[in-house]
Amino acid sequence: MTKRIVIALGGNALGNTPEEQLKLVKDTAKPIVDLLKEGYEIMIGHGNGPQVGMINLAMEYASQGEVNTPYMPFPECGAMSQGYIGYHLQQAIGNELKNQKIDKSCATVVTQVIVDENDKAFSNPTKPIGSFYSKEESEKIAKEKGYTFVEDSGRGYRRVVASPQPVEIVESDIIKSIVNNGNIVITVGGGGIPVIKTKDGLKGVPAVIDKDSSSAKLALELEADMLVVLTAVEKVAINFNTPDQIDLSSLTLDEVNKYIAEDQFAKGSMLPKVESCKRFVENSKKDSIAIITSLEKAAEAIKGETGTVIRK
Numbered sequence: 001m002t003k004r005i006v007i008a009l010g011g012n013a014l015g016n017t018p019e020e021q022l023k024l025v026k027d028t029a030k031p032i033v034d035l036l037k038e039g040y041e042i043m044i045g046h047g048n049g050p051q052v053g054m055i056n057l058a059m060e061y062a063s064q065g066e067v068n069t070p071y072m073p074f075p076e077c078g079a080m081s082q083g084y085i086g087y088h089l090q091q092a093i094g095n096e097l098k099n100q101k102i103d104k105s106c107a108t109v110v111t112q113v114i115v116d117e118n119d120k121a122f123s124n125p126t127k128p129i130g131s132f133y134s135k136e137e138s139e140k141i142a143k144e145k146g147y148t149f150v151e152d153s154g155r156g157y158r159r160v161v162a163s164p165q166p167v168e169i170v171e172s173d174i175i176k177s178i179v180n181n182g183n184i185v186i187t188v189g190g191g192g193i194p195v196i197k198t199k200d201g202l203k204g205v206p207a208v209i210d211k212d213s214s215s216a217k218l219a220l221e222l223e224a225d226m227l228v229v230l231t232a233v234e235k236v237a238i239n240f241n242t243p244d245q246i247d248l249s250s251l252t253l254d255e256v257n258k259y260i261a262e263d264q265f266a267k268g269s270m271l272p273k274v275e276s277c278k279r280f281v282e283n284s285k286k287d288s289i290a291i292i293t294s295l296e297k298a299a300e301a302i303k304g305e306t307g308t309v310i311r312k
């Protein structure tokens, strides 16, 4: 039977500028199309932290100065980031499908994800977005704009916004029909545009959902066999970045719980990935697995030759 995979693409698959992104997505397209060729059904989720931060900053700047464009709300900036990233990815994957003479298509679905308006994440912003700043720069911007900044994994200071849990993927039926036809779908970009239910219908809210969390949700809703989280490291480690670092080839759910309790996975980087994989494996009705590895090693990891596999 055809196996269904959800791939969650990390920041290093996209870069930080349009030029960088256009170049990187070409490298991303090849292993994805290779997997389709091997008979897998493929859904792609991706991050948007740097991109939504950039769009939001640019739109805010333009709405304040002499240019005076209309104010662009944050959920609309999220939608723009999905379109911008989806456009580059679907173009690169479309070109690769043509190069490999595969008669299938790739499309992006602008995706809304329902969140709970009472999610406590709204009063505790944790999701880093946009550029990295020095401590002094971040303090200046925080004072001017009232933003919250945190130090992000030793890489500098970044603005943080609320990151509620995904509750339901609004467009899951259309996503299913695309993938059922053997085509590649790019969806839940940037975790999806967070929306809440109101008496007048859905309404966007200013937040950024974690893309690994939404990719896990997608994998559960579409009964995927595998969730593949692609990031900058080949394997998850314990004692990460210390002389005692041990790279892990496999993790059971019990081991995941033990290492989470020991604080082995950094908050805001590896922890949400491991937690998303755990949620998928724990709740999947099948014997599904999750893999965390790098884009370069994705094909090998799916064959079981590298990466960190998380299973029941």
Ligand SMILES: Nc1ncnc2c1ncn2[C@@H]1O[C@H](COP(=O)(O)OP(=O)(O)O)[C@@H](O)[C@H]1O
Pocket: 009, 010, 011, 012, 047, 230, 231, 232, 233, 235, 236, 237, 238, 239, 240, 264, 265, 266, 268, 269, 270, 271
């Ligand atoms: N225990 C760990 N094992 C491996 N990597 C870790 C660990 N803790 C933190 N990391 C870091 O987390 C990074 C992945 O998080 P991040 O950069 O936020 O992901 P993304 O690829 O989605 O942008 C890795 O590249 C690595 O530097």
Ligand SMILES: NC(=O)OP(=O)(O)O
Pocket: 010, 011, 046, 047, 048, 049, 050, 128, 189, 190, 191, 208, 209, 210, 211, 212
């Ligand atoms: N939305 C999201 O999770 O983006 P990043 O992966 O860029 O943080």
